[in-house]
Amino acid sequence: MRLWLRSYFNGKDRKLCLNQKLFVVFVLVIIRAHSVVALDQSVPQSIMDALMERPLGEEPVLSDSRRISIWQLFNQCSHSYLQAADRTLNARGSRKNHCFSDFYIRVSWNGAIALEHKLTKRFICFNRRRRITIRKEANDLKCYFREHMTPQGFTELESAWQSGLFLGFNRKGRFQDPRAFYRKRKCFRYMKIERPLDINHHDSCGTPSNPFSTVPPVYLPDQEALLEAARESVLDKIKATLD
Numbered sequence: 001m002r003l004w005l006r007s008y009f010n011g012k013d014r015k016l017c018l019n020q021k022l023f024v025v026f027v028l029v030i031i032r033a034h035s036v037v038a039l040d041q042s043v044p045q046s047i048m049d050a051l052m053e054r055p056l057g058e059e060p061v062l063s064d065s066r067r068i069s070i071w072q073l074f075n076q077c078s079h080s081y082l083q084a085a086d087r088t089l090n091a092r093g094s095r096k097n098h099c100f101s102d103f104y105i106r107v108s109w110n111g112a113i114a115l116e117h118k119l120t121k122r123f124i125c126f127n128r129r130r131r132i133t134i135r136k137e138a139n140d141l142k143c144y145f146r147e148h149m150t151p152q153g154f155t156e157l158e159s160a161w162q163s164g165l166f167l168g169f170n171r172k173g174r175f176q177d178p179r180a181f182y183r184k185r186k187c188f189r190y191m192k193i194e195r196p197l198d199i200n201h202h203d204s205c206g207t208p209s210n211p212f213s214t215v216p217p218v219y220l221p222d223q224e225a226l227l228e229a230a231r232e233s234v235l236d237k238i239k240a241t242l243d
Helices: 001-009 018-039 045-053 221-242
Strands: 067-074 081-085 087-095 103-107 114-116 123-126 132-135 146-148 155-159 190-196
Touching: 087 132, 114 123, 114 146, 155 190
Parallel strands: none
Antiparallel strands: 067 081, 067 103, 067 190, 081 087, 103 114, 123 132, 146 155
16 A cells, blocks of 8 residues: 555656645555554553544544543552542542542543543543643543553553643642652552443432531541440440449
8 A cells, every 4th residue: 555655756646736645645644543543552442442433524523522431540649539529629539439439431532531520520621730620611632631551550641731741649639740740650540440331320429428528537447446445445444333
């Protein structure tokens, strides 16, 4: 194919009209694009399937993305799940609280993904200051990411807006400055739990309690044992006093 195309620019066929030249350039770009996709092993299969199913000739519109799956993201620094409520985002969520830790994954025509919160239907985006924000619409590249898989199987989310800009959270579950990517690589890695969409299942998230407003104290197993032992000790002393 490439030898045939090169023949257009040599010998008697060297003089081409503008339309022919544009056609040749277009074919070369398509060949190059297909070779790149085939070599990119980090692109998830679900995203590749969504791109392949897009009708031929469809006008690519960034905001015209569709849901392909549901993700939960376990941050390696905070050891908790990414969660959102209203306009607040952190990495202190629980896997069981799906209404706050579930994110619909939307894929655009160019393979970039957007994270749409299940309950609020808002999107995780970067702002101009390279800080995180929550938006109602994913209408520009600041709200899209590219997934990279590490050799260990972790997911890293790089902004489709700026190369080298990754989404991360610190040990307290707060937003991590992207400039610390190479110093605190662990804080920008996630263990991804992916579930398929069930078209027959309706969202069960009505108005659940906000985990950001009332967070119950979390005790480790050894702390619970100590509290139980202390309680029994107090009860024994009360019984001894009554006797």
